[in-house]
Amino acid sequence: MSTNTELESNQAILDRVTSRRHRQHVEQAIVAWLLRVAALISILTTIGIVIILVAQSAGFFAEVSPWDFLTGTEWTPLLKPQQFGVLSLVGGTLLVAAIAGIVSLTLGLGAAIFLSEYAPE
Structure with a gap:
């Protein structure tokens, strides 16, 4: 059973x-x-x-020709004559990104060094 x-x-x-x-x-x-x-x-x-x-x-x-669009430095779409140059806009964006990268890299490395070397466990 x-x-x-x-x-x-x-x-x-x-x-x-x-x-x-x-x-x-x-x-x-x-x-x-x-x-x-x-x-x-x-x-x-x-x-x-x-x-x-x-x-x-x-x-x-x-x-608008692509060359004028990419290399132009004036952006005035509302004024006559209209101009659509994005070179200065791209340059400003890259400058802001570079500054942000430098600041974040500095702060990040500083925080990492502090936490690994000086902060108590």
Whole structure:
């Protein structure tokens, strides 16, 4: 009798483990499917943005040459004659980024040195 109940007990444990593994497999398959859908939506959104940007900028670059746009130093889109030079805008952005990098590097290294060498444990 005890052998029979032991077999039934072992079978019940095996059924629970198998059921749990099956449920985990199904859950993992659902999550993998959802992640694939999210990735596809992200890719399609990015492609859509690029298509719209290219379509909208084609009209702009039909009127303004790309060379004048990239190398011009005047940005006056509301005044006559309109000028669309972004060189000074890009230069200002790079200058601000360089200053921010220098400040953050200095503060970050200072904090790291202080924490590793001088701060008590």
